[in-house]
Amino acid sequence: MDDATEVAVRAGREGDLAALTExxxxxxxxxxxxxxxxxxTVEARRPWLRAHPEHGPHRLFVAEDGGRILGYATSSAFRPKAAYSTSVEVTVYCAPDAGGRGIGTRLYEALFEALSAEDVHRAYAGVTQPNEASVRLHARFGFRPVGTYREVGRKFGxxxxxxxxxKDLGAGRG
Structure with missing residues (x-):
């Protein structure tokens, strides 16, 4: 039996903010x-939530099971300059105990279905290395590697x- 069968995927909303922040x-x-x-804090994260309305290219989807948020996926502005408006950066996060259940796949399916109706030409994803699960997820959705920023971030010493x-989304060719 698929562990994700009872999971509902829907647009994120204000009441999800505490769980998403955690x-x-x-x-x-x-x-x-x-x-x-x-x-x-939840309040510090509120502007991020509000930057993902229910319609448009910058979206937020959550996976929920029995009232518990198991993960989320977003599309956000790739860069702030106007000419980048048909590109988005996407990401997915699952609760630590929700991995391996197909939650990330379900979230990306909903996100990319919504983006298919938008004027979005490309999606980009940055994946800190190593992270084979994320690399596999993105490959499954047709993402191709375009480069690596070497030693670009320092964390935990x-x-x-x-x-x-x-990922080519096909829109915005005009």
């Missing part, structure tokens, strides 16, 4: 997957590389 903070505190080094991946 999931992210686990990665801040315990892993180099994010280069944030200090955990966020060591330097980490970030591999960058690109």
């Amino acid at each position: 999931i992210y903070n686990e990665y801040v505190r315990a892993t180099p997957i994010t280069f944030d080094t200090e955990p966020f 060591r330097y980490y590389d970030v591999a960058w991946f690109e």
Whole structure:
């Protein structure tokens, strides 16, 4: 039986913020997957949530099972300059005990389905190395490696590389 069958994927909302912040903070505190080094308060994370409305290219989807948030996926502005508006950076985070259940796959399916209706041409993902699970997830969704920033971030007393991946979304050709 698929462990993700009871999981509902939906647009994120304000009431999810505490759970989303806690999931992210686990990665801040315990892993180099994010280069944030200090955990966020819920209030400090609120602008991030509000930057992901229910419609448009910058989206937030959550996976929920029995009222518990198991993970989330976002598409965000790739860069702030106007000419980058048809590109997004995507990411997915799952609760530490929710890995291996297909949650990341379900979240990305919802995110990319929503993005197919938007004027978005490319999606980019930065993956701190090593992270084979994330590399496999992105490859499964058609991302191709485009380069690696060597020793670009320092956390927990060591330097980490970030591999960058690109996915053609096909829109915005005009």
